[in-house]
Amino acid sequence: MFPAFWNGFPLVYSDTGTYIASGMQSNIPQDRPLVYGFFIRHSSLLESLWLSIFAQAIIAAALTYVFAKLFLAETLKPRSFFLVGLLMCLFSTLPWYSSFLMADAFTGFSYLLLLFLFFGLNQKPWRWGFLIIFYWFVTAAHLSQATGHLLVWAVLLVSSSFKWVRNSISIKRTLWVGAIILCNYLFLPSFHYLAGNQFTYPKRSYYFISARFIENGSMKEILDKNCPNANWQMCQYKDSLPNCASDFLWTENSPLIKLKGWEKELTELKDINKAVLSDPNLLVKNLNYLAKVSWKQTFQTAVAEEYLPYDSLSPPGYIIGYYFKPEFKSYLNSKQQQNQALKISQPLSNWMYYSLLLSLLILLTSLIIGFGSNRQKLITLMLLLGYMGNVVAVSVASEGARYNSRYYWVIVLGAILILFKYFKEKWRFKGS
DSSP, rough: OHHHHHSSSSSSOTTTTHHHHHHHHHHHSSSSHHHHHHHHHHTTTTTHHHHHHHHHHHHHHEEEEEEEHHHTTSSOHHHHHHHHHHHHHHHSHHHHTTTSSSGGGHHHHHHHHHHHHOOSSSSSSHHHHHHHHHHHHTTTTSHHHHHHHHHHHHHHHHHHTTHHHHSOOOOHHHHHHHHHHHHHHHHHHHHHHHHHHHOOOTTTTTTHHHHHHHHTHHHHHHHHHHTOOOOOGGGGGGGGGOOHHHHHHTTTTTTHHHHTTTTOTTTTTHHHHHHHHHHHHHHHHHHHHHHHHHHHTOOOOOOOHHOOOOOOTHHHHHHHHOOGGGGGGHHHHTTTTTTGGGHHHHHHHHHHHHHHHHHHHHHHHHHHTTTSSSSHHHHHHHHHHHHHHHHHHHHTTTTOOOHHHHHHHHHHHHHHHHHHHHHHHHHHHHHH
16 A cells, blocks of 8 residues: 555545545446445445545455465465565556455456456355455446456367366366356346346447547448438448547537537447447457557557546546545655655656566567466466456456556466475575
């Protein structure tokens, strides 16, 4: 939690206000799940947002410990785990996301929990039940995570043709985990029904897909092809569509804003999306565009670029002031709101970039030389697949460096544990 203590308040983003308000009102946001807002409401005890990031830090510590035990196939001594935790604080993005009031804080958690489902052994039934429900809850916090997990699972299923993979994890376990991953798509609307009385996904989440189709030119082609016969309001803007997805979603002169799409649902975009996806020529175009965007997303390495100042009239500002009034002064006096947090963005990005690069090198080297047991090699491979699964899933509807940096710490954790195992075995050999 040291970044939050340094800042003087938990780190926030423009979307933080939406999460807080949705949780307090049990109201499903238009463009994101209710899950993280629900977490803030209950972890804060309606008293302090410090309690929410404390809960995130506790979850991070617990999952890091359990993953270390799983990877090393042994229980870490307290001093060893303290060293691992210290290295994570110094060389990874984990403390920056534990201190961040955003659903992105849950991304690393969800991928570690996925690994527990694959490799957790000899658990009692009630523990499996808790693990699965916790996995669904954490994964449902962001719409991209279930898709990323599905991509990792698909690659692992194909890899089952290799004997060393089958020896590490059975086909039965792989299929069982696949069924749990698919249930993510049922859990979210079910959770919304229990918490918000609506069995639904966020009603306007498909806007982001539409924005992608505008950006790659697919919507323009579909509108040109169908507008002579279709009664779509978007037809009047087919020759003045923006070039950028974010411009379509947020700028004042966007067709979406002019048609008041955030005030009332513009359901015709669903029909336009279906028309794009059902066109064979555009399907190839969109797959090529996804590959291009994913490649670009893979190498976005900036960290902390989202730590902009948000004044008292901004969405996070006035919502924090309304629901957590006693903490509002601390919020306004924090380094982030004084525009000091953004100054560390570049040096922090450089530090994390080299840390990530070194960690990737360690993971890849361990795979190439075959270091560790088959299970450890497979876990290492899945850490790398998780990074790519996260990149591709995000690229379907959005992009940005923060979507990568939220996962960096998982890669660094794997590298630290590989080094831990290597030096421990080396010292043991010398001692013998």
